[in-house]
Amino acid sequence: MSEKKKGNGLAMRPFARSLPMQLLRAREALMQEFRPHLRKHGLSEQQWRVLRALAEAGSMDINALGEMCQIHPASLSRMLPNLESEGRIERRNDRDDQRYIIVSITAKGRALFQRVAKESEQIYASIxxxxxxxxxxxxxxxxxxxIRAAPENAQEK
Amino acid sequence: MSEKKKGNGLAMRPFARSLPMQLLRAREALMQEFRPHLRKHGLSEQQWRVLRALAEAGSMDINALGEMCQIHPASLSRMLPNLESEGRIERRNDRDDQRYIIVSITAKGRALFQRVAKESEQIYASIxxxxxxxxxxxxxxxxxxxIRAAPENAQEK
DNA sequence: GCCAGATACTTAACATGTTAAGTTTATAGA
DNA sequence: TCTATAAACTTAACATGTTAAGTATCTGGC
Incomplete structure (x- = not known):
């Protein structure tokens, strides 16, 4: 309104040209379609990511699971006991290095995964x-x- | 390992071809660069989005602010009192419709915005x-x- | 074998995401 | 005017994001 003409008077590109913002918007727009579907199966977005990662890549330690799901190990430490008590995953200590916790999906968890995957693929096809x-x-x-352009995305370490 | 050959035995495309997942990965990769910068100024990612939205678009009601920042009005209800007590924003009731809360940025908030914007633009240029x-x-x-491909993104209503 | 440092994970504290219910104010219709 | 409904926001409850600190285990050098 009272800006002169020096750009937008903001010393910054407009919000709509913020890459993190547009990535967030795009993701939220997509998740609006998936969330009700996951919810119907009693799964949070994060729980679904964990099941999907384990179904695809097999058993993993906490850090690897966190990297694959983009969920912080501290959050996983809270989530996994719930998934385990629901019989969807299992945890065990690594035999050779007791510091590691190996997480795997159960038969029950895999069956749930298959059901949800089928419907998710239909939504994805529509998108x-x-x-x-x-x-x-x-x-x-x-x-x-x-993603590759990031300074050090610590893919492996 | 023991999969036959029927695709990947998963009834689902690989995790790396999940669009929501890749959007999240890309966003996290970028935010790794911005977060330390915001933190240095004592701002959370969400607080920065609020300041930026208000600096760019002027005063707004809660719902409009939430849409622009992609922050749920319920979250804004918790955040805004803090930003206000720090003197970075102001809130007032709409004169004509008392249901609306009009949020605006203060001079102090705008000064902070300008400082952070300058450094953010440098990071953005590097990206x-x-x-x-x-x-x-x-x-x-x-x-x-x-974003436009979403069923009903409720841009306006 | 012992010890300092590193690693993997957990716990805690606080902020935010998400949903549902509650409160206040406005609007439309009888 | 009165009332039912809707709209905007708040509050509450619980899950997750985020950081720092804590615990247990391992590794390498002495």
Whole structure:
């Protein structure tokens, strides 16, 4: 309103051109479609990520699971006892190094995963149709590039 | 290991091709660079979004602020009293409709915004160099498309 | 073998995300 | 005007995000 003309008077690009913000917006827009579906199965977004990671990659220690799910080990320490008491995962100490906790998915957990996966894929297919298969591929490539562009993403260590 | 060959035996595309997951990964990778910077100024990621939104768009009611910042009104109800007691924002009731709370940034808040904005832009410029200006532009376009592809993003209502 | 430092995880404290219920104010219709 | 409904916000409860501190275990050097 009372800005002269020197850019926007803000010394900063507009909020809509904040990459973290747009990534958040895009993610929230997508999750709006998935959340009710997960909720119907009694799963939080984070619990679903854990089941999915374990179903795909097998048993893992806490740090590896956290990296794969993008969930902090401290959060996992709180979540995993619940998932375990519900019989969806198991935890055991590593034989050779007692510091490590090895987490794995149970048969019950895998059965749940299969059910949820089926419906999730349908939602995903719908999203892919709307965005376009080619654009989606490009989007993945650019996201990968942005991830790799980070200073030290500590992929392995 | 013991999978036959039917895809990956998972009835689901790999985790790395989950769009919400890659959006989260990319966002986390970027925020790793911004968070220490914000922290240095005593701002949480969410507090910074609020200041930025108010600096850019002027005063707003809670719902509009929540939409712009992607922060739930319930979370804002908890955050805003803190920002207000620190003298960074102000709240007042709408004259014509007492249900609305109008939030605005103070001079002190704006001064803080300007300081943080300056450094943020430098970090952002570094990221833009690494990703590439052209790719970044394409990335924004695809993110916009993904956001618009959502069923009903309730932009206005 | 012993000890300092590193590693993996847990716990605690506080902020925020998420949902549901509650409160206040406004609006529309009888 | 009165009342039912809706809208905007708040509060509460619980899960998760985030950081720092704490515990147990391991590793390497003496």
């Amino acid at each position: 892919e149709r709307r965005i376009g298969s080619s654009e989606l591929k490009t989007l993945y490539e650019l996201l990968d590039k942005a | 833009e160099r690494r990703i590439g200006s052209s790719e970044l532009k394409t990335l924004y376009e695809l993110l916009d498309k993904a």
